Amino acid sequence: MKTAMTGRPRTKPADIRRDELMDAAEVLFLKKGFAATSVSEIVEEADVAKGTFYLYFKTKDDVLAGLQTRFVETFCKAVDTAMAHEHADWSERIAAWVEACVHAYLDNVALHDLVFHQHTPANRAMKSDNAVVTRLAALLTRGAEAGAWNLPEPRLTAVMLFDALHGAVDDSLAFGKTDDREKLVAVVADFYRAALRLS
Amino acid sequence: MKTAMTGRPRTKPADIRRDELMDAAEVLFLKKGFAATSVSEIVEEADVAKGTFYLYFKTKDDVLAGLQTRFVETFCKAVDTAMAHEHADWSERIAAWVEACVHAYLDNVALHDLVFHQHTPANRAMKSDNAVVTRLAALLTRGAEAGAWNLPEPRLTAVMLFDALHGAVDDSLAFGKTDDREKLVAVVADFYRAALRLS
Amino acid sequence: MKTAMTGRPRTKPADIRRDELMDAAEVLFLKKGFAATSVSEIVEEADVAKGTFYLYFKTKDDVLAGLQTRFVETFCKAVDTAMAHEHADWSERIAAWVEACVHAYLDNVALHDLVFHQHTPANRAMKSDNAVVTRLAALLTRGAEAGAWNLPEPRLTAVMLFDALHGAVDDSLAFGKTDDREKLVAVVADFYRAALRLS
Amino acid sequence: MKTAMTGRPRTKPADIRRDELMDAAEVLFLKKGFAATSVSEIVEEADVAKGTFYLYFKTKDDVLAGLQTRFVETFCKAVDTAMAHEHADWSERIAAWVEACVHAYLDNVALHDLVFHQHTPANRAMKSDNAVVTRLAALLTRGAEAGAWNLPEPRLTAVMLFDALHGAVDDSLAFGKTDDREKLVAVVADFYRAALRLS
DNA sequence: AATGAATGAGTTTTCATTCAT
DNA sequence: TATGAATGAAAACTCATTCAT
Numbered sequence: 001m002k003t004a005m006t007g008r009p010r011t012k013p014a015d016i017r018r019d020e021l022m023d024a025a026e027v028l029f030l031k032k033g034f035a036a037t038s039v040s041e042i043v044e045e046a047d048v049a050k051g052t053f054y055l056y057f058k059t060k061d062d063v064l065a066g067l068q069t070r071f072v073e074t075f076c077k078a079v080d081t082a083m084a085h086e087h088a089d090w091s092e093r094i095a096a097w098v099e100a101c102v103h104a105y106l107d108n109v110a111l112h113d114l115v116f117h118q119h120t121p122a123n124r125a126m127k128s129d130n131a132v133v134t135r136l137a138a139l140l141t142r143g144a145e146a147g148a149w150n151l152p153e154p155r156l157t158a159v160m161l162f163d164a165l166h167g168a169v170d171d172s173l174a175f176g177k178t179d180d181r182e183k184l185v186a187v188v189a190d191f192y193r194a195a196l197r198l199s
Numbered sequence: 200m201k202t203a204m205t206g207r208p209r210t211k212p213a214d215i216r217r218d219e220l221m222d223a224a225e226v227l228f229l230k231k232g233f234a235a236t237s238v239s240e241i242v243e244e245a246d247v248a249k250g251t252f253y254l255y256f257k258t259k260d261d262v263l264a265g266l267q268t269r270f271v272e273t274f275c276k277a278v279d280t281a282m283a284h285e286h287a288d289w290s291e292r293i294a295a296w297v298e299a300c301v302h303a304y305l306d307n308v309a310l311h312d313l314v315f316h317q318h319t320p321a322n323r324a325m326k327s328d329n330a331v332v333t334r335l336a337a338l339l340t341r342g343a344e345a346g347a348w349n350l351p352e353p354r355l356t357a358v359m360l361f362d363a364l365h366g367a368v369d370d371s372l373a374f375g376k377t378d379d380r381e382k383l384v385a386v387v388a389d390f391y392r393a394a395l396r397l398s
Numbered sequence: 399m400k401t402a403m404t405g406r407p408r409t410k411p412a413d414i415r416r417d418e419l420m421d422a423a424e425v426l427f428l429k430k431g432f433a434a435t436s437v438s439e440i441v442e443e444a445d446v447a448k449g450t451f452y453l454y455f456k457t458k459d460d461v462l463a464g465l466q467t468r469f470v471e472t473f474c475k476a477v478d479t480a481m482a483h484e485h486a487d488w489s490e491r492i493a494a495w496v497e498a499c500v501h502a503y504l505d506n507v508a509l510h511d512l513v514f515h516q517h518t519p520a521n522r523a524m525k526s527d528n529a530v531v532t533r534l535a536a537l538l539t540r541g542a543e544a545g546a547w548n549l550p551e552p553r554l555t556a557v558m559l560f561d562a563l564h565g566a567v568d569d570s571l572a573f574g575k576t577d578d579r580e581k582l583v584a585v586v587a588d589f590y591r592a593a594l595r596l597s
Numbered sequence: 598m599k600t601a602m603t604g605r606p607r608t609k610p611a612d613i614r615r616d617e618l619m620d621a622a623e624v625l626f627l628k629k630g631f632a633a634t635s636v637s638e639i640v641e642e643a644d645v646a647k648g649t650f651y652l653y654f655k656t657k658d659d660v661l662a663g664l665q666t667r668f669v670e671t672f673c674k675a676v677d678t679a680m681a682h683e684h685a686d687w688s689e690r691i692a693a694w695v696e697a698c699v700h701a702y703l704d705n706v707a708l709h710d711l712v713f714h715q716h717t718p719a720n721r722a723m724k725s726d727n728a729v730v731t732r733l734a735a736l737l738t739r740g741a742e743a744g745a746w747n748l749p750e751p752r753l754t755a756v757m758l759f760d761a762l763h764g765a766v767d768d769s770l771a772f773g774k775t776d777d778r779e780k781l782v783a784v785v786a787d788f789y790r791a792a793l794r795l796s
Numbered sequence: 797a798a799t800g801a802a803t804g805a806g807t808t809t810t811c812a813t814t815c816a817t
Numbered sequence: 818t819a820t821g822a823a824t825g826a827a828a829a830c831t832c833a834t835t836c837a838t
Contacts, residue, residue, distance in 0.1 A: 035233075039834085060834090259808070436812080449821065608836095608837070636828075645803085647829090650830095651829090652801070
């Protein structure tokens, strides 16, 4: 009997579906804001049924959390990629890290603000950025082991350095033209080197 | 809290009440966003009954429109005050105008974004800023009459000049330290003078 | 200080004010229905302040009750006027009564339905029509005293006769052209005479 | 009553649900009036949740519009059924049409008045009765093609004939006993035949 | 996995009624 | 007497979430 093509596509790999839903949510959240976007609109944009949304996310808040996680992952991936290149010394390594972070941040300010400010505004640099901090701490530890610098508290230092970068970028957000970016990167990298007593 | 006192109306001048409601709304909208703020919260913050809100505003959207109007009025008042001082010549007059606008804008970015971005984001410098443009156009016309410059289209020139300033400020939002402000004011004022073929 | 002419007219005789309010309410109730008419609209139509309404009526329902009372009064006045004329005999007197009632009813069906049906529909001939019944009972008693007929229960007879007339008119409402009215009057008058064993 | 059972949705075909909601609304509107009936009462009568109502109707007004549409549909269906029978000639066909319309109208006066008078009272025979007019126009055109009569303006004639019937029924509403109906049908049918120069 | 009708708590909005002036 | 700002209970309407299919 079931002749009519009721009910759209069909089964898709879970990852794809989840990503499609997050893409739809991201587009709408960015366009209209989180609260002003309804789950109905998200599923319509993603072209799935209402229930499907709740197959992949526990609540509407949950998709925001997902977006946050994805932001951090993307961020980390960009940094990892940059760090994978050859680097002459630890100073260059630090500079590369700073450059990658600044760009990754500035390229997605709107998304960053969305996923980190939504619930408790005015708290840039939340705990969720931790994955980045963790990576930086690891880098610092490797540098210490290699004798590049001497740090009694690599984790704490990582937190401070990350927040320093975060603050600098926050403070220049709109001036983010390519050339300004380079200046910003240079300033921050210098700051890092000084903090690490490099050179 | 809430010293009993339930019930009995406590009449206040309409202007005061309306302003109190707008103040309450502004505080909450700025803190939690427009959509996430309920009328119930607004009236609680303003310490009036639900119905009182609808005595002064047709809908929840209407209070946002009121906030927009008030923002422009405040903006204009600040500019007017600055222009009321003595000015050596038209060049100084233009500089004073630019300085007043830049400060009025930067001092209230959050509010500006709230009242102008809420419904259709990404459209800074909307038509509602017109009261400011109108003022600038009047200034340009007076200058033309005084022989300070020669402008075939004062209104159109005012629009372009205003949008130029708006864009410059948008582009520097976060760099807004006092000294940066001064540089920004200087740059924009220079731009204005050049556009008006002054000096 | 009070220079501005704020606040409209001024004191008026209570009767006038009350009637103006009832007129306003009647017009609106007839046009939009009772529930769909707000007290705000009534006071606006009557050109007084909100509070003034509650100076003359306890509730919104109360004005409907007032309209009901006024309807009955107007009805009775019309009947009284008709009965004040000279009448050859009791048969003519009865005929005059019937004629006056039928016309008074048919001339104001909409108003009658409004004031009597609003709350419990489908109950034409309510107790409030009693003033009419009372009058009829008095007429019957006077006739009995004059020896025109013999009635052990004038009040009960009045009720039955009144309801009979009411029912007949209800049953012909829309047929109420002038000529039809005359036929209706004739039929009902005949019914009355028979019930009273007249002639 | 109310055997617990709170919660769990019980899916039904959309048509059924919609009809149940309209049935509930019709019952209540007829009993208490449109304005005096709340959506809460409707959903309780229909035994569904509040939201379900808004799944099928945009607003409370919308369900009244739906009732109007349904009234016209039911009306047309009744007329169509009557016209589907064998008819000796066009005169009989016209008589059948008139009879069906008169009955369909008189059988549902209260509903007719509800759906057509609610918003703008005192305008029986609104434009929405058009589906009926359209049908009559089609009938007249077929008759013209069959040579039964000659009509330059079938549509306009249909409008006039329909309004004539509407008016006649309005004018006799309460006299609508079975035998009176027959007389009414006869008079109107005669009128139609005369207007069409039949026989 | 996917669907979408159904739910109901929560929000916006209305309006009869009160009372200090 | 008259006013109209203020009240708050109740009605209209929304939308995140559930679950039988």
